Amino acid sequence: MSLRHALLGLLWTKPSSGYELVGRFEGSLGNAWHASHSQIYPELARLREEGMAEVVGEGPRNSRTWAATDAGRAELRRWLTETEPNRSIRNETGVRWFVLFLLDPDDRRAVLERELAYVDEEAARLDETRTRIDADGGSAFRPVVDLGIRMDAVMQEWLREQIDATREP
């Protein structure tokens, strides 16, 4: 279960409300994991029961600010250093890019072009994130942003090559 560890990581860097965590998931962990509010709220409650997260403040609109406890940080460290990673991936885009090569060139090109448009947007978003981090004087996660940028560049190049290939004999 990566959800709790993702939440502990986010709360470690910055205490947040459940609602804010939904947004932070999209913004930073978006291309590794996804979680909706209906999963986040119950999980925060479980983390509190187990002493790994706590409510450290209350704000307007009945919002509560959560933070990781020492036990939560210890659990995240233990998970990273002592447990065997689950390598199984669930990436629909990857499945699409795989089976795509069964289509005839015209259909294939249309799909590839949509994919390229998406990756272009994604790359632009990441580039903005990088600019923002650098302007703010850095972040621990700067290296992860950099990895994302490099991966996107590889995908863009590959997609352009595959689009070109649909036009060959």
Place this chain on the structure above:
Amino acid sequence: MSLRHALLGLLWTKPSSGYELVGRFEGSLGNAWHASHSQIYPELARLREEGMAEVVGEGPRNSRTWAATDAGRAELRRWLTETEPNRSIRNETGVRWFVLFLLDPDDRRAVLERELAYVDEEAARLDETRTRIDADGGSAFRPVVDLGIRMDAVMQEWLREQIDATREP
């Protein structure tokens, strides 16, 4: 639900038994999707009910060979060209690489080195796959193998840089 489309793609390229599909999933779609036999067998039965897959032969040990039907191929094509991709990803390794930067340099390096060892193995496997495909006179999926090889190269470089960074002041 990508499972059925992944299955249709695999069956399109080569009719197989459920048991063989488990192996083919690992071998080719492994870094995009994962499925175990307990999910594959019921899904094949559903695909048959819906006319998208059929049993085209029986072999020893009560094995049955499945193939995609015309309706199955049409459905795969429709899914690729007409439906909006679900971009949400579930990749525990990605979550780990993200939260890793909360650890102190020594712990972080230990985890990064394990990750590099894994990616090295992964890259070696993919390289074998490429060699085998080229020796066999090619495959439609050769481009996807190439993408994987490039991604692995980016990850190897990034991991080496991050390992070096744990040794800096």
Place this chain on the structure above:
DNA sequence: GCCATCATGTAATTAGTTACATGATTAG
């Protein structure tokens, strides 16, 4: 003859998605 692997299935549990439900605050 027996062990490894091939081969298929179902049941129980857990994780994740979608839908339902409601209230608070703020900007216009």
Place this chain on the structure above:
DNA sequence: CTAATCATGTAACTAATTACATGATGGC
């Protein structure tokens, strides 16, 4: 004053994992 967004929660359903269960075949 009202619509958008902030904010939290639960219920129903679907997908996925883990565990249970069994039999066939081939190599040794």
